[in-house]
Amino acid sequence: MSKVRGFEKISINQFVKDIKITESHLKTCYANYQVPQRGTAVSAGYDFYALQNITLQPGEQIVVPTGIKAYMQPDEWLAILVRSSHGFKYNLRLMNQVGVIDADYYNNPSNEGHIFVALKNEGNRTWQVKASQAFAQGIFMKYLCVDGENPVSQQRLGGIGSTDRRG
Template identity: 45%
Template sequence: MKLFNFFKRKKRRGFEVLENFQEHFANGSVKKPVRKTNDSAGYDICAIGDYVIPPNTKAIVNTGLTAYMGSDEWLALFVRSGLAYGNNLTLQNATGVIDSDFYGNHILILLRNEGEEVFRVNHGDRIAQGIFLPYLKADEDAQSSKQERNGGFGSTGVKAA
């Protein structure tokens, strides 16, 4: 059903707002991801909600988004460089990987505070960047598992209950 809806749209790649988060985008308190300049690679992704991240801890930050792309593409997620440099923030997993079959699931940002002070994320803050990228498959890929995704965050390779 998800794949049918993807192909029905005839769009190549982009972001959609999940139903439960529509109000934040409709009232303008959060913006859909955009590139800030013509030559920017990354789409700025904003937080939905307020978060307090003490030193040496992590927080899962809502974005209210899902992404769609071609079957040979992925969305790379990175913490914004200004937050990394100025506030010692990182992504817990270094680079977020959003696969094309993740469509319909909530993109969450796993921020880690490596600094010595509490960091606050405010509703609407730009916290991450997403970059759409192609990928290549190995020769042996035809023998790979053809298992379908069973959920969202952290679900690859996990069997349905």
């Protein structure tokens, strides 16, 4: 069966490199965390789950590693958003407003396509999420191209922020 779109865990080597947890918890955490999934049959968003407890005081920000990479068709992208309940109740925001994961981010040579979520607590209450609780969501979407387009590069050369790099 060929892969169309979905989520995978990053490799254990990338996990060790990117996730800051104690050695004793590393293998257990890697074995037990789950790939994103939808909450109901008609949910658009796939919930991303925290690998460890996260607390953000008002005004604080954090970059959260998910341990996840996503594969999709060349004309698709994955939108990363905060869960609406966290935005409404806590004024939690993505630091880049919407995370844009391109199809060629998957398995890039820099970080395997590891998805990170940058959050900021813009509210006046402490925001907390426990390990294995959903904190963000991803929605697969199609995109369109303009006539006569000539992309700068045919291939991604790195990870986050690399689409404007020339090879």
